[in-house]
Amino acid sequence: MDDDKRRKRTEFPKETTLNMTADRGVSEVKENAPTAAAGDLFSADEREKFARDGYIIVRQLAEKSILNRMLEVTRDGLAREIAPLEYEAELRYPGAPVSLDAEGGRTVRRLKQAVSRDFCFTEWVTSPSLAGRLQQLLGPELVLPLAHHNCIMTKQPRHSSDTGWHQDIRYWSFERPDLVSVWLALTPENVHNGCLYVIPGTHRMKLDPRRYDEDSFLRPGLPENKALIEKAVRAELEPGDGLFFHALTFHAASRNHSEATKMSVVFTFRPADNRPLPGSRSASLPELLLPASVGHSQS
DSSP states (O other): OHHHHHTOOOOOOOOEEEETTTTTTTEEEEEEOOOOOOOGGHHHHHHHHHHSEEEEEETTTHHHHHHHHHHHHHHHHHHHSSSSSEHHHTTTOTTTTTTSSSTTTTTEOOOOGGGTTTTHHHHHHHHHHHHHHHHHOOOOOOEEESSSSEEEEEEEEOOOOOEEEOOOOGGBBBSSSSSEEEESSSSSSSSTTTOOOTTTGGGOOOOOOOGOOTTSSOOTTTTHHHHHOOOOOOEEEOTTTTTEETTTTOEOOOOOOOOSSSEEEEEEEETTTTTTTTTSSSSOOOOOOOOOOOOOHHH
C-alpha cells in the first residue's frame, strides 16, 4: 500500500508446570485452580453491556506487584531490543519511520511472545480477576492462543504510528469468531498518547466487503463508514485498568503525541471448542489451556 492510502485510512472522532499435549497443540497450565471471588466477576449489567457493545473496561483489574514486574520486563526488553519484536518501520503505518535505516527506524512497536519473557505474564493470564470474567464471557474452558497478540504493545514519542479501523479477526482463522482480547494498561492511556478507540456494537454487524480496503481496514472516506466512525468512543485507561473487547469489535488508535512511552500488555482468549483451522497461522504455535476458576465460571 502506498503512503497516501496509509495516511487516509485512519480517522478518529472527538508453583506451576506446563504439560504439553502434542496431539492438540495445547499446553495445560497446571496449578491449584484459583477461586474467583465476587469482585473477580462481571455483574449481570456488565455482562449485558459487553453483549451489547462488544467491549467493557474494568478498573484496577491487575495487582500492582504484577504491573511493576511487567514494567521492569518491558523496559528491559525495549532497552536491549530483546527478540522477538516488531519495529514501527516494518509495518509503515502512518507516522512510522519509512525504513529501519531512517531516523527512528529502530523504534519498537511491540515485544512479541510475552508469555515466554517472564513468569509474571503467566501469573496474569491465570489470575482470578481475569479468568473469572473470561469464563463468564467464553465458558468454563479457556485457551490462550500464543500465535496472536501475546505481546507488549508500545507507542513511543515522535516515531509511533496510527492504526486504522479494523477487527482483530481479520487475519485470524478459527472455527468461529468467538474470541475476547484483554488489553491491560501498564501506563496511562489517553487521547494524547494514542489510546484505543472502539465502536460499540460493531461485533454484531456484518458489513459489505466494499467498505474495507485491501488490508481489511475500514475505508474512512466512505459516507457509511464516516457515520459509523462518528459513534466511536475512546478507551482511556490508568495503569492496571483492563479493556475486554470482542474479536469483531472495530478499534483504532492514533500515534503518541506525548513525551512518554505508552505500554500495554495484550492477550486473546478462546473457548476450548473454538479451535484454530489446521494449516493456518492461528494454528502455527502451541496454546495454553488455562485452569478453571472453581465455582464461578457461569455466575
